[in-house]
Amino acid sequence: MILRDPYDRPLLNLRISVNHECNLRCFFCHAEGYHNEENEMMTPEDIGSLVAILADFGVRTIKLTGGEPLLREDLSEIVAQIRRVEGIKDIGLTTNGTLLEERIQGLIEAGLDRVNVNLPSLKKEVYQRITGVDSLEKVLRGIEKSLSCGIKRVKINRVMLRGLNEGELDSLIEFAASIGADVQLIELQDRDPNSPLLRKYSIDFHELEERIKEKAISIEIRQDMHDRPVYDLADVKVELVRSMGNPDFCYHCTKIRVTHFGAFKTCLLSSAPPVKFLKELRSGNRSGVVNLLFKALSQREPYFKPFKAFCTKTALARSP
Numbered sequence: 001m002i003l004r005d006p007y008d009r010p011l012l013n014l015r016i017s018v019n020h021e022c023n024l025r026c027f028f029c030h031a032e033g034y035h036n037e038e039n040e041m042m043t044p045e046d047i048g049s050l051v052a053i054l055a056d057f058g059v060r061t062i063k064l065t066g067g068e069p070l071l072r073e074d075l076s077e078i079v080a081q082i083r084r085v086e087g088i089k090d091i092g093l094t095t096n097g098t099l100l101e102e103r104i105q106g107l108i109e110a111g112l113d114r115v116n117v118n119l120p121s122l123k124k125e126v127y128q129r130i131t132g133v134d135s136l137e138k139v140l141r142g143i144e145k146s147l148s149c150g151i152k153r154v155k156i157n158r159v160m161l162r163g164l165n166e167g168e169l170d171s172l173i174e175f176a177a178s179i180g181a182d183v184q185l186i187e188l189q190d191r192d193p194n195s196p197l198l199r200k201y202s203i204d205f206h207e208l209e210e211r212i213k214e215k216a217i218s219i220e221i222r223q224d225m226h227d228r229p230v231y232d233l234a235d236v237k238v239e240l241v242r243s244m245g246n247p248d249f250c251y252h253c254t255k256i257r258v259t260h261f262g263a264f265k266t267c268l269l270s271s272a273p274p275v276k277f278l279k280e281l282r283s284g285n286r287s288g289v290v291n292l293l294f295k296a297l298s299q300r301e302p303y304f305k306p307f308k309a310f311c312t313k314t315a316l317a318r319s320p
Contacts, residue, residue, distance in 0.1 A: 002058035003293075005300035012224055013255035014059050016047060018078060019067040020260055024096050025132030026120070028159060028197060030189055030268065040261040040278060044074055048081030049281055050258065053289055055087040063092045067260070070099035076110040083111030092116065094157065098135045100142025105149050114153035116184065117143055121165045122175060130164060147179060154181040155239075159188055160208065161201045169211070177235035185212075186241040191269050193244065205242040212238050227252040243269075243304070250302030256293075264296035269303045 003011040019041065022029070042050075051062060062082055069075055082091055090113050097117040104115070119139060121127040127136040146154055156176050160166055169185075176183045188202045209229070213219075216231035222239070227248055230239045243249045257265040262278025275296040280288030 003297055005297045007251065007300070007302060009251070009300070010254055011054075011057065011256055011297065012059060013061045013063065014051065014054050014258065015063045015065060015255050016050075016258045017065050017067065017260045018042070018047070018069045018075065019072050021071050022066060022068040022096070023071060023098060023133070024068070024135070026118075026130060027132075028130075028161070028188055028201065042258075042260060042262050042278065044077040044081045046262065046278065046281055047078050048085065050262075050277075050289070051082050051088065052085045053286060053293070055085050057293075060087060060089045061092070062088060062090070063094060063255075065094040068096055068098070069093060070095050070103050075103065076106045079107055079110040079112050090114070094118070096131070096135075097139035097142040098133075101138065101145045104142065104146045104151065108149050108151055112151070114155070115146055115151055116155045116157050117146075118157045118159075119143075119172075120158060120161070121168060122171055123168070126164055126168075130161065143179065143181070147181075154179070155184050156181050157184045157186060159186045160203050160205075161188065162203045163201065166203050169208075173233065173236055173238065177233075182237045182239065184239045184241060187244055189243055189269065191271065198244075202244070205240065209240055209242070212240070223252065224254055225252075245304055247302060247304045250304045253300075253302070256296060256300070264293060266296055266300045267303050272299060275299070 005011070051059075064075070064078065072078070079091055082088055091111055092114045093107065093112055094116040095118070097119070100115070100117065117139065120130040122136075124134070124136050128134045143154060156172065158165065158172060173183060185208065187205050188198060190198050192198075212231045215233050217234055218232045220230045220232070222228040222230060228239055228241060230237050253267075257268065259265055259274055261276075262281060263274035263276040265274045266272060275292050277289050277292040280292065
Protein backbone atom coordinates (compact mmCIF):
# COMPACT_ATOMS: atom_id res chain seq x y z
CA MET A 1 0.00 0.00 0.00
CA ILE A 2 1.37 3.40 -1.01
CA LEU A 3 0.65 6.21 1.43
CA ARG A 4 -0.66 9.59 0.29
CA ASP A 5 -0.84 12.95 2.00
CA PRO A 6 -3.93 15.23 2.13
CA TYR A 7 -2.99 16.60 -1.31
CA ASP A 8 -2.98 13.08 -2.80
CA ARG A 9 0.80 13.09 -3.22
CA PRO A 10 2.26 9.57 -2.92
CA LEU A 11 5.10 8.81 -0.52
CA LEU A 12 7.74 7.12 -2.69
CA ASN A 13 11.09 8.42 -1.46
CA LEU A 14 12.83 8.69 1.90
CA ARG A 15 15.63 11.20 2.48
CA ILE A 16 17.60 10.44 5.64
CA SER A 17 20.00 12.93 7.20
CA VAL A 18 22.49 10.70 9.02
CA ASN A 19 24.34 13.52 10.80
CA HIS A 20 24.45 17.29 11.23
CA GLU A 21 28.22 17.91 11.08
CA CYS A 22 30.04 19.06 7.96
CA ASN A 23 33.67 19.73 7.06
CA LEU A 24 32.87 22.55 4.63
CA ARG A 25 31.42 26.00 5.27
CA CYS A 26 29.22 26.70 2.24
CA PHE A 27 27.62 30.08 2.87
CA PHE A 28 24.29 29.09 1.32
CA CYS A 29 23.83 25.80 3.22
CA HIS A 30 20.25 25.10 4.32
CA ALA A 31 21.32 22.27 6.68
CA GLU A 32 18.46 20.10 5.40
CA GLY A 33 16.03 22.60 6.89
CA TYR A 34 17.03 21.97 10.51
CA HIS A 35 19.43 24.21 12.43
CA ASN A 36 18.94 23.20 16.08
CA GLU A 37 21.49 20.97 17.75
CA GLU A 38 20.34 17.51 18.85
CA ASN A 39 22.72 15.13 20.61
CA GLU A 40 20.77 11.99 19.75
CA MET A 41 21.85 10.06 16.66
CA MET A 42 20.11 7.19 14.91
CA THR A 43 22.21 4.03 14.77
CA PRO A 44 22.55 1.85 11.65
CA GLU A 45 20.08 -0.56 13.27
CA ASP A 46 17.62 2.28 13.90
CA ILE A 47 17.82 3.34 10.28
CA GLY A 48 17.42 -0.22 9.02
CA SER A 49 14.32 -0.71 11.18
CA LEU A 50 12.80 2.56 9.99
CA VAL A 51 13.43 1.76 6.33
CA ALA A 52 11.80 -1.66 6.81
CA ILE A 53 8.64 0.04 8.06
CA LEU A 54 8.58 2.51 5.18
CA ALA A 55 9.25 -0.25 2.66
CA ASP A 56 6.05 -1.95 3.79
CA PHE A 57 4.22 1.17 2.58
CA GLY A 58 5.80 1.22 -0.87
CA VAL A 59 8.94 3.31 -0.36
CA ARG A 60 11.62 1.98 -2.71
CA THR A 61 14.20 4.77 -2.97
CA ILE A 62 16.48 5.95 -0.15
CA LYS A 63 18.78 8.97 -0.21
CA LEU A 64 21.39 9.45 2.53
CA THR A 65 22.57 12.95 3.27
CA GLY A 66 23.87 15.13 6.11
CA GLY A 67 25.58 17.35 7.18
CA GLU A 68 28.34 15.52 5.44
CA PRO A 69 27.35 11.84 5.68
CA LEU A 70 30.88 10.56 5.02
CA LEU A 71 31.89 11.92 8.42
CA ARG A 72 29.99 9.00 9.94
CA GLU A 73 32.45 6.14 10.31
CA ASP A 74 29.58 3.64 10.30
CA LEU A 75 28.07 4.86 7.03
CA SER A 76 28.87 1.59 5.24
CA GLU A 77 26.97 -0.28 7.95
CA ILE A 78 24.02 2.08 7.47
CA VAL A 79 24.03 1.27 3.75
CA ALA A 80 24.30 -2.45 4.50
CA GLN A 81 21.35 -2.29 6.91
CA ILE A 82 19.21 -0.60 4.26
CA ARG A 83 20.30 -3.04 1.56
CA ARG A 84 19.03 -5.93 3.67
CA VAL A 85 15.50 -4.53 3.57
CA GLU A 86 13.31 -6.36 1.07
CA GLY A 87 11.84 -4.09 -1.58
CA ILE A 88 14.44 -1.32 -1.53
CA LYS A 89 15.56 -0.79 -5.11
CA ASP A 90 17.86 2.22 -4.93
CA ILE A 91 20.24 3.65 -2.31
CA GLY A 92 21.84 6.99 -3.07
CA LEU A 93 24.25 9.30 -1.27
CA THR A 94 24.59 13.07 -1.43
CA THR A 95 28.05 14.24 -0.38
CA ASN A 96 30.52 17.08 -0.76
CA GLY A 97 32.98 14.45 -1.96
CA THR A 98 35.94 15.41 0.22
CA LEU A 99 36.14 11.94 1.79
CA LEU A 100 34.83 9.97 -1.16
CA GLU A 101 38.21 8.72 -2.36
CA GLU A 102 38.79 6.84 0.90
CA ARG A 103 35.23 5.61 1.49
CA ILE A 104 33.57 4.80 -1.83
CA GLN A 105 34.86 1.24 -2.26
CA GLY A 106 33.41 0.11 1.07
CA LEU A 107 30.13 1.87 0.38
CA ILE A 108 29.72 0.15 -2.98
CA GLU A 109 30.47 -3.21 -1.38
CA ALA A 110 27.81 -2.46 1.24
CA GLY A 111 25.23 -1.84 -1.47
CA LEU A 112 25.37 1.83 -2.48
CA ASP A 113 23.93 2.37 -5.97
CA ARG A 114 24.67 5.98 -6.82
CA VAL A 115 26.27 9.16 -5.57
CA ASN A 116 25.52 12.86 -5.95
CA VAL A 117 28.59 15.04 -5.46
CA ASN A 118 28.38 18.75 -4.74
CA LEU A 119 30.78 20.56 -7.05
CA PRO A 120 30.15 24.32 -6.82
CA SER A 121 33.02 25.20 -9.15
CA LEU A 122 35.85 23.73 -11.20
CA LYS A 123 37.94 26.80 -10.42
CA LYS A 124 40.02 26.43 -7.29
CA GLU A 125 39.60 30.00 -6.07
CA VAL A 126 35.83 30.04 -6.68
CA TYR A 127 35.40 26.64 -5.02
CA GLN A 128 37.25 27.87 -1.94
CA ARG A 129 35.27 31.11 -1.83
CA ILE A 130 31.98 29.19 -1.85
CA THR A 131 32.92 26.34 0.51
CA GLY A 132 35.49 28.04 2.72
CA VAL A 133 37.89 25.12 2.18
CA ASP A 134 40.59 24.30 -0.38
CA SER A 135 39.53 20.75 -1.27
CA LEU A 136 38.64 20.81 -4.97
CA GLU A 137 41.36 18.35 -5.97
CA LYS A 138 40.26 15.88 -3.29
CA VAL A 139 36.69 16.04 -4.57
CA LEU A 140 37.77 15.45 -8.16
CA ARG A 141 39.82 12.44 -7.09
CA GLY A 142 36.80 11.14 -5.19
CA ILE A 143 34.62 11.40 -8.29
CA GLU A 144 37.25 9.61 -10.36
CA LYS A 145 37.57 6.86 -7.73
CA SER A 146 33.79 6.39 -7.64
CA LEU A 147 33.69 5.82 -11.37
CA SER A 148 36.70 3.51 -11.39
CA CYS A 149 35.16 1.43 -8.58
CA GLY A 150 32.07 0.82 -10.68
CA ILE A 151 29.41 2.93 -9.01
CA LYS A 152 26.23 2.70 -11.07
CA ARG A 153 25.73 6.43 -11.39
CA VAL A 154 27.45 9.71 -10.55
CA LYS A 155 25.58 12.99 -10.64
CA ILE A 156 27.26 16.37 -10.19
CA ASN A 157 25.19 18.74 -8.04
CA ARG A 158 25.65 22.47 -8.36
CA VAL A 159 23.76 25.29 -6.70
CA MET A 160 23.87 28.10 -9.24
CA LEU A 161 25.10 31.39 -7.77
CA ARG A 162 25.04 34.78 -9.42
CA GLY A 163 28.46 36.37 -9.67
CA LEU A 164 30.27 33.18 -8.65
CA ASN A 165 29.68 30.11 -10.82
CA GLU A 166 26.97 31.15 -13.29
CA GLY A 167 29.60 31.56 -16.02
CA GLU A 168 30.83 27.97 -15.64
CA LEU A 169 27.82 26.15 -17.05
CA ASP A 170 29.47 25.05 -20.29
CA SER A 171 32.64 23.88 -18.57
CA LEU A 172 30.60 21.89 -16.04
CA ILE A 173 28.63 20.14 -18.78
CA GLU A 174 31.82 19.38 -20.71
CA PHE A 175 33.46 17.98 -17.57
CA ALA A 176 30.49 15.76 -16.75
CA ALA A 177 30.29 14.48 -20.31
CA SER A 178 34.00 13.66 -20.32
CA ILE A 179 33.71 11.39 -17.27
CA GLY A 180 30.27 9.90 -17.95
CA ALA A 181 28.41 11.71 -15.17
CA ASP A 182 25.09 13.57 -15.15
CA VAL A 183 24.47 17.13 -13.95
CA GLN A 184 21.91 18.53 -11.53
CA LEU A 185 21.55 22.31 -11.44
CA ILE A 186 19.91 23.50 -8.24
CA GLU A 187 18.20 26.81 -7.60
CA LEU A 188 19.33 28.70 -4.50
CA GLN A 189 16.73 28.29 -1.74
CA ASP A 190 15.61 30.27 1.27
CA ARG A 191 12.41 30.42 3.32
CA ASP A 192 12.27 34.17 2.80
CA PRO A 193 11.88 34.93 -0.93
CA ASN A 194 13.17 38.46 -0.33
CA SER A 195 16.18 37.48 1.78
CA PRO A 196 19.56 39.20 1.28
CA LEU A 197 20.98 35.82 0.22
CA LEU A 198 18.53 35.45 -2.66
CA ARG A 199 18.74 39.10 -3.66
CA LYS A 200 22.50 38.83 -4.01
CA TYR A 201 23.07 35.35 -5.43
CA SER A 202 19.86 34.00 -6.99
CA ILE A 203 19.81 33.65 -10.78
CA ASP A 204 16.91 33.42 -13.24
CA PHE A 205 16.29 29.70 -13.71
CA HIS A 206 13.84 30.31 -16.55
CA GLU A 207 16.64 31.95 -18.53
CA LEU A 208 19.00 29.13 -17.54
CA GLU A 209 16.51 26.54 -18.74
CA GLU A 210 16.21 28.23 -22.12
CA ARG A 211 19.98 27.95 -22.53
CA ILE A 212 19.81 24.23 -21.76
CA LYS A 213 16.85 23.69 -24.09
CA GLU A 214 18.80 25.04 -27.04
CA LYS A 215 21.32 22.21 -26.68
CA ALA A 216 18.91 19.39 -25.84
CA ILE A 217 17.91 16.58 -28.18
CA SER A 218 15.07 15.46 -25.89
CA ILE A 219 13.43 16.18 -22.55
CA GLU A 220 12.12 13.86 -19.85
CA ILE A 221 9.89 14.88 -16.93
CA ARG A 222 10.60 13.09 -13.65
CA GLN A 223 7.03 12.57 -12.53
CA ASP A 224 8.27 10.65 -9.48
CA MET A 225 10.34 13.62 -8.30
CA HIS A 226 8.83 17.12 -8.38
CA ASP A 227 8.13 16.96 -12.15
CA ARG A 228 11.74 18.00 -12.66
CA PRO A 229 12.82 18.44 -16.29
CA VAL A 230 15.81 16.37 -17.44
CA TYR A 231 17.44 17.51 -20.67
CA ASP A 232 19.37 15.01 -22.79
CA LEU A 233 22.35 16.76 -24.37
CA ALA A 234 23.53 13.55 -26.09
CA ASP A 235 26.68 13.14 -24.01
CA VAL A 236 25.20 14.20 -20.68
CA LYS A 237 21.84 14.63 -18.98
CA VAL A 238 21.10 17.89 -17.17
CA GLU A 239 18.38 17.98 -14.52
CA LEU A 240 16.96 21.24 -13.19
CA VAL A 241 15.80 21.65 -9.60
CA ARG A 242 13.74 24.84 -9.58
CA SER A 243 11.81 25.06 -6.33
CA MET A 244 11.47 28.73 -5.39
CA GLY A 245 8.02 30.05 -6.20
CA ASN A 246 7.24 26.87 -8.13
CA PRO A 247 3.92 25.27 -7.09
CA ASP A 248 4.33 22.55 -9.72
CA PHE A 249 7.53 21.46 -7.95
CA CYS A 250 5.75 21.29 -4.60
CA TYR A 251 2.61 19.60 -5.88
CA HIS A 252 4.71 16.73 -7.22
CA CYS A 253 6.85 16.18 -4.12
CA THR A 254 6.97 12.47 -3.25
CA LYS A 255 9.50 12.44 -0.41
CA ILE A 256 9.56 12.73 3.33
CA ARG A 257 12.68 13.72 5.24
CA VAL A 258 14.11 12.11 8.35
CA THR A 259 16.47 13.94 10.70
CA HIS A 260 19.61 12.41 12.19
CA PHE A 261 17.96 12.35 15.63
CA GLY A 262 14.96 10.34 14.49
CA ALA A 263 12.13 12.61 13.41
CA PHE A 264 10.01 13.11 10.30
CA LYS A 265 10.35 16.52 8.65
CA THR A 266 7.62 17.27 6.15
CA CYS A 267 9.36 19.91 4.01
CA LEU A 268 12.80 21.44 3.66
CA LEU A 269 11.42 24.99 3.85
CA SER A 270 8.78 24.38 6.50
CA SER A 271 9.30 25.84 9.97
CA ALA A 272 6.96 23.28 11.54
CA PRO A 273 8.59 21.18 14.29
CA PRO A 274 9.66 17.69 13.21
CA VAL A 275 7.65 14.67 14.36
CA LYS A 276 9.94 12.62 16.62
CA PHE A 277 9.66 8.82 16.49
CA LEU A 278 12.96 7.44 17.88
CA LYS A 279 11.52 6.45 21.28
CA GLU A 280 8.83 4.33 19.65
CA LEU A 281 11.26 2.86 17.13
CA ARG A 282 13.77 1.72 19.76
CA SER A 283 11.08 0.20 21.95
CA GLY A 284 9.87 -1.92 19.06
CA ASN A 285 6.56 -0.08 18.92
CA ARG A 286 5.97 -0.40 15.18
CA SER A 287 2.37 0.82 15.35
CA GLY A 288 3.57 3.87 17.26
CA VAL A 289 6.07 4.71 14.52
CA VAL A 290 3.40 4.20 11.87
CA ASN A 291 0.99 6.49 13.72
CA LEU A 292 3.67 9.19 13.88
CA LEU A 293 4.34 8.70 10.18
CA PHE A 294 0.62 9.21 9.53
CA LYS A 295 0.75 12.34 11.69
CA ALA A 296 3.67 13.72 9.68
CA LEU A 297 1.92 12.90 6.41
CA SER A 298 -1.23 14.68 7.59
CA GLN A 299 0.88 17.83 8.06
CA ARG A 300 2.44 17.68 4.61
CA GLU A 301 1.37 20.43 2.26
CA PRO A 302 2.90 22.15 -0.76
CA TYR A 303 5.08 24.99 0.51
CA PHE A 304 4.54 27.05 -2.62
CA LYS A 305 0.89 27.36 -3.55
CA PRO A 306 -0.15 29.48 -6.57
CA PHE A 307 -0.66 32.77 -4.68
CA LYS A 308 2.44 32.34 -2.54
CA ALA A 309 4.40 31.43 -5.65
CA PHE A 310 3.25 34.63 -7.34
CA CYS A 311 4.47 36.67 -4.36
CA THR A 312 7.80 34.85 -4.43
CA LYS A 313 8.33 35.45 -8.14
CA THR A 314 7.48 39.12 -7.64
CA ALA A 315 10.01 39.41 -4.81
CA LEU A 316 12.72 37.73 -6.87
CA ALA A 317 11.95 39.93 -9.87
CA ARG A 318 12.61 42.96 -7.68
CA SER A 319 15.98 41.60 -6.59
CA PRO A 320 18.95 43.69 -7.80
